[in-house]
Amino acid sequence: MAQLLIELKQLTKRYKSKTVLRDINLTVEKGDIFGLIGHNGAGKSTLLKLIGGLIHPTAGQVKLFGQATSVHNGIHDRMGLLIEQAGLYPSYTGRENLRLLSLAYGLRDGGERAERLLERVGLRDEPKTKVKNYSMGMKQRLGIAMALLASPDVLVLDEPINGLDPQGIADIRGLLLELNKQGLTLLISSHILEELSKVATRYAIIDRGEIIETLSREDLLSRCGERIELEVEAASAAAPILERDLQLTNYQVIDQHTLYIMDTRVKNHEIVAALVAGGVAVHSLNTRKQSLEDYFLERTGKGEGHNA
Amino acid sequence: MLNLLRMDLRRLVGNKLTIALLFIYCLFHLFAIFMMAENPTPPMNGMTLVEMEEWQFLQHTSSIASSWVLIYLSVFTVYFYMSEYQAGFYKNYLSMRRARIYSVLSKLTVQGVFTLALLATVVLCDVVGRYFFLDNGTFGDPGLFLRVLGIQFLLHWAFSALILVVVIITRQLLTGVIVGIVCSFNLPGMALTALESLIGLPPISSYFLVHEIVNYKDYADLGNTLHAVLVGAVSLLLFTAIALYMKSKEDLR
Incomplete structure (x- = not known):
């Protein structure tokens, strides 16, 4: 230790x-x-x-x-x-x-x-x-x-x-x-x-x-890299589908409706298709790349003011 | 403690203001003796300025309000403490063991050294001024002179500790100097004396540090000597304790 x-x-x-x-x-x-x-x-x-x-x-x-x-x-x-x-x-x-x-x-x-x-x-x-x-x-x-x-x-x-x-x-x-x-x-x-x-x-x-x-540095870099932000009906139902059908392991469940997928090699339409086929409604899907500064501003709740 | 003292002594010796203060004081003091010789005052305590021995003359000049020695001491104390504080230099060493305590003790020691240097300048100027302007080259009883010098040193050193307490608390250059000037006129002592006579208070003003400094006393008398030593020592210890307490509790910039 x-x-x-x-x-x-x-x-x-x-x-x-x-x-x-x-x-x-x-x-x-x-x-x-x-x-x-x-x-x-x-x-x-x-x-x-x-x-x-x-x-x-x-x-x-x-x-x-x-x-x-x-x-x-x-x-x-x-x-x-x-x-x-x-x-x-x-x-x-x-x-x-x-x-x-x-x-x-x-x-x-x-x-x-x-x-x-x-x-x-x-x-x-x-x-x-x-x-x-x-x-x-x-x-x-x-x-x-x-x-x-x-x-x-x-x-x-x-x-x-x-x-x-x-x-x-x-x-x-x-x-x-x-x-x-x-x-x-x-x-x-x-x-x-x-x-x-x-x-x-x-x-x-x-x-x-x-x-x-x-x-850690690794955490920060993974959070600030490109990611797919996915809003679904039930994140708990979506997660096993992503793992089973798309072999995705690098993702985070943010809340009961939101997941962040860090592995951006998978196409957006593949994700939507897999989830719909699995019976999970997809509300929105965005690909986002965040700079370190944006991440910091988002975490401190000053992102909107900054962007405006 | 000794390391911090070495650092502060280096600052004291290498500081042009220290030399400048002593030099300017020297000129003012010689000029003051010249003016005393030109405008003789009536005899005090049964003797004229010409007849005084050095220990009496030292007492006499210390008792003239406003006391320039007190003003110079205030300026030095405030400057020496605040120059370090404003530069933020303390941040470099304050992480050392007991640095807050040692820093206060070191500053007090340096103030003691400066007080001694200032009183030595006073004596030197007295001797030269009296010789040239008052035609009195005699020094008088060395034992009595050393007693008076020792008492004056203790009282003045305690006064510089008071000013240190003021600047530690207020952290303001101007406030420290103003308090020094107000005290050099013995305004608090005079106000208390007035209150004593007006409402019949016991004579507590005689235990006031500055009151003791600016009042001419016959230190050939053992009672007066003990009284002055008591006032000086208690004041020094009291102000040192307050300075240490305030510094150890202080949140620094």
């Missing part, structure tokens, strides 16, 4: 009368690149702050590396955080920011590590540029370097590609994949599913403070 590095149980956060997160249950396994998808204001940053120990839960529990957390117990030591904007002193250079943080961590080889990380994030050629003169992308890259300084086991990144140009996005993506290959577990939030799908191995969709779905 995979080792659980992050485990959230019934996690709730309220600010005065406003509930920002409600009964969140979530697990992140060792080696995951876990993508947290949600619209702006869905509660992604709040959830990451709770995991990172920056804020306190109103109810529920955060377990990291198998231990329940409190803000003082030091389990968070093994996490690197980049939540919202990178925490950087604008009047210092990138190197000075890293060296200052290495003092806080008590790293004896802080200078060396800083140089290595600057090299890794592509900022070594900016030795005298102050952070206030950095572009958004450079700040994000330095933020990742800061989060990596203490060699964490888990890296928590909140919207790491925000404000980056296409080259910057590709660079960050390459870096994250490389870090994951070296054994680092990543928890990344984003509102851009398309981009997240290029790196993440598991996903959770968060909407209005609630996790509405968790799924």
Whole structure:
């Protein structure tokens, strides 16, 4: 069984009368690149702050590396955080920011590590540029370097590609994949599913403070591929006919009238003919290909507004 | 704790504002002594400015409201805390064990170092200013001077802890500075003193931190010394405890 590095149980956060997160249950396994998808204001940053120990839960529990957390117990030591904007002193250079943080961590080889990380994030050629003169992308890259300084086991990144140009996005993506290959577990939030799908191995969709779905990369791709949406009189009667007469196994029963058939090699008229012959009335049949973004919007109930 | 302190001390030393504050204070203080020499006031506590020894002069300048030392301390405390808070740098290390507690203790230690540096600047300027403008190069009793310096250090450090509590709670730069300025005029102390005389309250204002700082007292007297140490130590402990509590309960941005 995979080792659980992050485990959230019934996690709730309220600010005065406003509930920002409600009964969140979530697990992140060792080696995951876990993508947290949600619209702006869905509660992604709040959830990451709770995991990172920056804020306190109103109810529920955060377990990291198998231990329940409190803000003082030091389990968070093994996490690197980049939540919202990178925490950087604008009047210092990138190197000075890293060296200052290495003092806080008590790293004896802080200078060396800083140089290595600057090299890794592509900022070594900016030795005298102050952070206030950095572009958004450079700040994000330095933020990742800061989060990596203490060699964490888990890296928590909140919207790491925000404000980056296409080259910057590709660079960050390459870096994250490389870090994951070296054994680092990543928890990344984003509102851009398309981009997240290029790196993440598991996903959770968060909407209005609630996790509405968790799924693997395979689940997501199968749901977003081409499919036939079939509306029949009785899905329970249709399913055995599809299996017996058309040898279809890759389908899902959505409700008592609806089935999704993922195997689109079968022709529509063959399906209709088989069902009618089996005595099942067909109300409608549509072939549909859904983009990742459409899927996300559909799940969060914002698809119609988006299409309009 | 020591690692965070090293980081904060690096910021303190590498910060141009620290040097600038001390330098500007130095100029203002020398100018103030020059003006005192040009416009002599009637004798206070039976002696003129020229006759005062350093420990008395230090007491005298501290007791002039508004206290510039308190204003400078407020500005420094607010700036040092808020610059980290606004930059969000704390997010990088707050995941460490007991980081919230150690961070507050580290900030308080740095404030103590700055308080000491500020008082050392005051003494240095006093010595130079008195020598040049008041023709008084004598230092006086070193034991008594160290006692007064120690008391003033404790009281001023406790005051910086009060300002730290204010900025931790309000998270606002301006509020911290305004509270510092209001306190430097001893307005709360004066209001309480007025209430005491109006409605016959017991003299609780004498236990107020800022009231203790801006009132000239003869610290050659052991009773006054003990009173000041008690007020300073209790205030420092109280404000430290509040700062630690508030920080550990704080939801950070």
